[in-house]
Amino acid sequence: MKGFAPFLRKELSETVHTWRLWVLPGFLLFAAISSPIVTYLMPTLLDSLGTAQQGFSITLADPTALQAYLEYLGNLGELTLFALVIAYGGIVSGEVRGGTAALTLAKPLSRAAFVIGKWLSQGAVVIVAAALGTVICIGLTQLLFDGGPSGRTVLAVALWVAYALMLLAVMVLLSIELRAPAAASGAGVGVYAALIVLAQFEVTSKVSPAGLPAAGLAIVSGEPARWAGPLAATVVVTVACLVGAVLRFERREI
Amino acid sequence: MTQAVQHIAASEMSPAVVALLAVLAVAELGLLAWALVDLYRRPAEQVNGGSKIPWLILCLLLQIIGPVVYLVAGRERRRPAAEALSPGAVAPPPPAVQGADAAAVVDALFARPAAGRRSAAPSGPDGAAGVGSDGPDGAAASGPAVDLRDVRKTFKDAVALDGLTLTVPPDSIYGFLGPNGAGKTTTLRILAGLALADAGGVRILGRDVAGGGADARSLIGFLPDVPAFYKWMTAPEYLRFAGSLFGLSGKTLDDRVAAMLELAGLTGVRTRVGGFSRGMKQRLGVAQAVIHGPRLLLLDEPTSALDPIGRRDVLDMVASLRGRTTVFFSTHILADVERVCDTVAVIARGKVVAQSGIDELRSRRGGLNRLSIEVDDPQRLWAAIADASWLRTVEAGEPGELLVTCDDVEAAQRELPALVGGLGLALRRFGVDELDLEDVFVDLVGEGRR
Numbered sequence: 001m002k003g004f005a006p007f008l009r010k011e012l013s014e015t016v017h018t019w020r021l022w023v024l025p026g027f028l029l030f031a032a033i034s035s036p037i038v039t040y041l042m043p044t045l046l047d048s049l050g051t052a053q054q055g056f057s058i059t060l061a062d063p064t065a066l067q068a069y070l071e072y073l074g075n076l077g078e079l080t081l082f083a084l085v086i087a088y089g090g091i092v093s094g095e096v097r098g099g100t101a102a103l104t105l106a107k108p109l110s111r112a113a114f115v116i117g118k119w120l121s122q123g124a125v126v127i128v129a130a131a132l133g134t135v136i137c138i139g140l141t142q143l144l145f146d147g148g149p150s151g152r153t154v155l156a157v158a159l160w161v162a163y164a165l166m167l168l169a170v171m172v173l174l175s176i177e178l179r180a181p182a183a184a185s186g187a188g189v190g191v192y193a194a195l196i197v198l199a200q201f202e203v204t205s206k207v208s209p210a211g212l213p214a215a216g217l218a219i220v221s222g223e224p225a226r227w228a229g230p231l232a233a234t235v236v237v238t239v240a241c242l243v244g245a246v247l248r249f250e251r252r253e254i
Numbered sequence: 255m256t257q258a259v260q261h262i263a264a265s266e267m268s269p270a271v272v273a274l275l276a277v278l279a280v281a282e283l284g285l286l287a288w289a290l291v292d293l294y295r296r297p298a299e300q301v302n303g304g305s306k307i308p309w310l311i312l313c314l315l316l317q318i319i320g321p322v323v324y325l326v327a328g329r330e331r332r333r334p335a336a337e338a339l340s341p342g343a344v345a346p347p348p349p350a351v352q353g354a355d356a357a358a359v360v361d362a363l364f365a366r367p368a369a370g371r372r373s374a375a376p377s378g379p380d381g382a383a384g385v386g387s388d389g390p391d392g393a394a395a396s397g398p399a400v401d402l403r404d405v406r407k408t409f410k411d412a413v414a415l416d417g418l419t420l421t422v423p424p425d426s427i428y429g430f431l432g433p434n435g436a437g438k439t440t441t442l443r444i445l446a447g448l449a450l451a452d453a454g455g456v457r458i459l460g461r462d463v464a465g466g467g468a469d470a471r472s473l474i475g476f477l478p479d480v481p482a483f484y485k486w487m488t489a490p491e492y493l494r495f496a497g498s499l500f501g502l503s504g505k506t507l508d509d510r511v512a513a514m515l516e517l518a519g520l521t522g523v524r525t526r527v528g529g530f531s532r533g534m535k536q537r538l539g540v541a542q543a544v545i546h547g548p549r550l551l552l553l554d555e556p557t558s559a560l561d562p563i564g565r566r567d568v569l570d571m572v573a574s575l576r577g578r579t580t581v582f583f584s585t586h587i588l589a590d591v592e593r594v595c596d597t598v599a600v601i602a603r604g605k606v607v608a609q610s611g612i613d614e615l616r617s618r619r620g621g622l623n624r625l626s627i628e629v630d631d632p633q634r635l636w637a638a639i640a641d642a643s644w645l646r647t648v649e650a651g652e653p654g655e656l657l658v659t660c661d662d663v664e665a666a667q668r669e670l671p672a673l674v675g676g677l678g679l680a681l682r683r684f685g686v687d688e689l690d691l692e693d694v695f696v697d698l699v700g701e702g703r704r
Contacts, residue, residue, distance in 0.1 A: 002468040006498035010484070017486040019302040022327035030319050079316060083323075086308040094303060099482030103542070106446040106476035107499040108468035182307035254448040 003109030004117060011121035020087075020122070025129035027083040031075035032133035036068040036140040065148020068141045069220050072153070076130075076160050077213045081167060084126070085188035088171040090181030091118055092249070097179065102254050112246045119172050119242060126164050130157055149220055156216035159227055163212045166234045167192065169241035176248050209234040282318050289313045289321035292329065300330045330485075362513060363547050364578035397460045399424045399550050399580035400445065405454035407440055407604075414440040415451070416604035422582055422597075427572065429595035430584040437604040438584040439479060442554045445582070446476040459549055472500060475543030479555040481535055485528030489520045489538050492527060493545055500546035514541035517571065533564025540571045551581045557590055569594055625666055628655045628683040629674055638673055642666070654682065
């Protein structure tokens with residue numbers, strides 16, 4: 001993959017210098033900060049609203065660290081992944097349409113390096129932001145609650161990262177196939193929704209990536225979790241998408 | 255609304271909670287409205303990611319955080335070049351270096367080993383690997399810089415290249431001339447490896463472009479008609495990126511970047527490329543294309559949208575490369591071709607309709623020298639020259655004027671005044687009208703269109 005290292009450096013530098021820095025990390029940090037705080041305040045808020053509107057109070061059990069972590073993982077699985085799918089619709093086509101790819105690919109940079117560099121750089125953003133967000137979430141949770149399954153949460157977030165990297169690979173492929181960023185984002189939302197549907201069936205949740213988010217939640221809750229199969233399927237889908245993306249991009253006219 | 259307010263007022267909700275909810279509601283609606291109005295008014299090209307729809311979905315579906323993220327990260331910020339110059343600077347950016355200065359930079363870039371440029375040793379001043387060298391197949395050095403054989407390319411039903419055959423000699427500045435839509439850009443994109451020919455042979459410096467990939471591209475520098483740079487980069491950052499893709503590093507890369515900034519007249523310009531004028535971008539485009547000392551430089555209409563000063567700068571940069579590398583230069587501006595090119599090919603409807611040196615091209619189009627002569631009785635002169643050996647055609651011009659096309663203009667220049675004197679006519683005006691390239695171009699393209 002000729003030219004890979006300088007192109008990857010450029011991609012990482014671009015992430016720091018442009019809007020990309022703010023979108024996914026922004027959603028992740030929002031989830032990390034808001035999840036423990038909302039969990040902590042929710043009983044008080046519901047109690048106040050219930051007293052005011054119904055004339056009686058709603059009594060909830062005291063919130064726990066486990067609930068905060070589950071809320072965090074729920075936000076990662078919905079809010080953040082949705083933002084990822086929307087934000088990366090133009091991850092490749094944006095450069096092709098904008099003309100910057102022509103100037104770059106006329107140099108001795110292989111098409112494979114271009115595609116893998118895009119995926120890897122944004123994957124690094126996902127990993128770093130997830131690590132940072134998880135540290136913040138665990139720290140805040142420790143401040144507001146006692147104890148909690150922080151170790152299991154880290155494992156669950158690691159599974160979420162694998163799932164997010166797979167969706168990123170799907171977006172890279174869609175962004176090469178569909179030249180309009182909005183079309184790729186729309187197709188990405190379709191894939192995301194299809195995975196949610198597949199997660200509802202036991203068979204598909206065992207052998208497809210769709211089972212990974214639920215496995216993460218089960219791990220945090222301390223319940224038996226079948227994550228090996230979904231994780232293996234996630235890795236396979238990721239690799240398949242990247243190989244497909246490279247092969248398609250090799251033949252693509254810029 | 256009124257009922258809701260009355261309901262809240264009548265409730266026993268804590269004032270702090272009411273205030274918090276009110277602030278949240280106002281913030282949410284305000285942010286959403288601000289984001290949507292901004293998104294509606296902003297041109298798509300000023301929205302990061304190039305499309306408004308994903309941002310619209312984010313704003314509508316992810317309350318508060320969606321609009322905040324759009325307002326922070328979704329809007330492209332543009333600054334004009336003059337505003338973004340180094341602190342205190344108010345003057346426009348400097349022009350490209352001229353004359354001897356440009357030649358010195360180019361001399362350093364394309365310095366040749368004593369044994370001659372076409373040895374297998376690296377040709378860069380600092381011995382950068384692979385830069386300007388002949389590479390593994392040194393035999394390719396003696397062949398043409400560009401060799402296109404019966405190249406065909408169609409886009410759906412439109413034929414862009416229809417059996418294009420073209421040979422570009424090494425170390426020439428080669429003009430690729432044709433009207434809009436003739437196939438110039440398609441040809442250059444194929445040579446740069448950005449598009450594939452449907453059929454035919456495409457070789458650069460002896461290497462097959464389709465099979466050569468990065469190896470062939472390491473020998474060329476390419477400037478598209480509208481170069482698009484990463485807007486967030488500065489000129490030194492972009493040149494450093496371009497150089498590193500060609501395998502330059504360390505002090506070699508530092509020196510090249512400094513030299514290219516000097517060549518492009520961008521030394522000291524700290525603004526990001528997004529704030530550059532068209533001329534600055536074009537000069538940066540030439541600089542990034544020559545940073546590795548390419549064996550072949552492909553320029554696609556490099557002056558087409560520039561003002562006279564920007565055009566002069568770019569043409570001076572191109573002219574400074576004469577004899578150092580091969581420049582393949584597409585344009586439809588005839589004056590540019592006449593100014594810098596040694597050889598020219600004229601393309602029309604995807605085919606080359608003429609290919610030769612500029613002077614040869616002019617003269618080949620029918621011995622194309624025309625005399626105009628004005629006398630008091632043109633009819634007598636017309637009858638007298640009807641049998642002249644050098645005469646090709648005669649036609650009437652302005653009153654009293656004859657337009658005479660000759661095969662041998664020097665013989666005509668000798669004999670015509672004597673003939674006028676012999677007939678006792680008064681010679682009012684006598685001159686040579688040399689056909690310019692525009693006449694030739696119109697003539698050739700007209701043929702191509704027929």
